[in-house]
Amino acid sequence: MLELSGLGGLILLVLDIWALVSIVSSSASTGSKLLWALLVVVLPLVGFLIWLVAGPSSSRSRQR
Numbered sequence: 649m650l651e652l653s654g655l656g657g658l659i660l661l662v663l664d665i666w667a668l669v670s671i672v673s674s675s676a677s678t679g680s681k682l683l684w685a686l687l688v689v690v691l692p693l694v695g696f697l698i699w700l701v702a703g704p705s706s707s708r709s710r711q712r
Contacts, residue, residue, distance in 0.1 A: 663696055671699070
């Protein structure tokens with residue numbers, strides 16, 4: 649199993665928090681937000697990477 653500690657773990661934590669904030673502020677449905685948030689929380693590294701590629705965009709990026 650992949651174990652992240654130290655600086656790598658801190659960076660991953662910051663990225664996951666950023667992803668969760670973006671998920672909550674997105675215009676996606678509540679169910680979609682819940683599924684994305686669970687994916688990021690349960691599988692931090694893989695969930696973040698999947699969200700980064702295929703996740704719902706935030707409401708801020710839709711305004712541009």
